[in-house]
Amino acid sequence: MTSPTTTPQDAAELAERLLHGPDPELERAVTILAHPEGSGPVERREALLPRYDAIVARVGPPTLLGGTGHGPSVRWHTAERTLLLAGDSSAATLSVHDAQGLARREFWDFDSGRPMPYTWQLDRGGPGKDPGWTFNGHSADYTWDEAEESLTLLLSSWAEHMPVQAPGDWVGFRLRISRDWKRDMVVGVSPTATGYEFHAGIYDLDHEQTPEHAEHMRARGWRELDEHRWWRVNIPETDPGAAAELSRVVISDVRARRSTCPAEVHAWDISAGDNGRLWVPGLGFEVHPRRGEHY
Structure with missing residues (x-):
């Protein structure tokens, strides 16, 4: 169970x-919610939801939704201040910052390779001022182990925080690799798809579906072939290893198709319910398009 530190009304007033x-x-x-050791993502998000809803009812919708590899990262901006809802597996917190100062500090955190201030950020045109200093770069991970860990953290964050920040919305992306460009893989989290919240699929039209080929696909982690020739894997969020297992399938497949490094893997069509602009600096593959203006 979760130990409340403040009531939703207290959190909203703060x-x-x-x-x-x-x-x-x-x-x-300031801690607005404390989680006991061992609480899972479903318990944490259910405890945070009434406090989050109360905050939104009091101060309005956020300027930017988002998360880190270990907690939420939601921002409300005015011209001078940024209110930040953050935290980790032990607590959720509220803090306020000088808007320009926080933006500059986070820019340099990204630019210098320090731990990322957020691994994903969703802009749905919420109210508030843009403080500038948005980091528009992106860097693929160097090793497959790093890419697998990055993907695991991103998927876990989506599963825990999207149902709070954007209830009912799916989130995901398509993958292509440099050496097999015509074949799409789809990777995502659908919190409302009970029993298969974590999912991935790959279109396999160009291969004859022989027993030998099926054995190779299952060895990579794919579980079933549907009538449209998509190999799929669906994992329930009740499985504590769901995000890690899905990440292993993705990495196993792109490596089996002769990718030599994460920079040869390209994510595109990155979206959250086809609503807003979703940026994923924490994804360890190349991304298209990158954030910001491009010429």
Whole structure:
């Protein structure tokens, strides 16, 4: 079970005071929810949801949705302040920051290779001022182990935080590899798809479906072939290893198709419910398009 630290009403009042009140204490993270050791992602998100809803009801929708590899990263911007909902597996916190100062610091964190301030960010045109200093670069991971870990953290974050921040929406992307460009793989998380929240599929039209080929596909982790010649794997979120297992299937498949490094794997059609712009700096593959202006 989860140990509440504040009520939803308390969290909402704190958010309003930090974002709009006089002389807030900058940079100080205030715990609004404490999770006991061993609590899972479903327990954590169910405990956070009423507090999140109360905050949104009080101060309005966020400017930017998002998450890290270990917690939420939701921002409300004014011209001078950024209210940040953050946390990890032990707690959720609220803090307020000088908007320009936080944006500059996070830009340099990305640029210098320090731990990422967020692994994904979703812009749905929420209210608030853009503080600038948005990092538009992207770097693929160097090793397959790094790419697998990055994908695991990203999928886990989506499964835990999308149902709170964007209830009912799926999230995912398509993958292509440089040496097998015509074949699509689809990877995603669908929180409303009970029993197969984590899923992936690959179109296999060009291969004769022999027993030998089926054996090779199953060895990579694919579980079933549908009538449209898509090999699929579906894993329920109740499986604590779901994100890691799905990541292993993805990496196993792209390596079996002769990819030599994560930079040869390209993610595109990256979307959350076909609504807004989703950026994934924490995905260890190349991404298209990259954030920002491109000429």
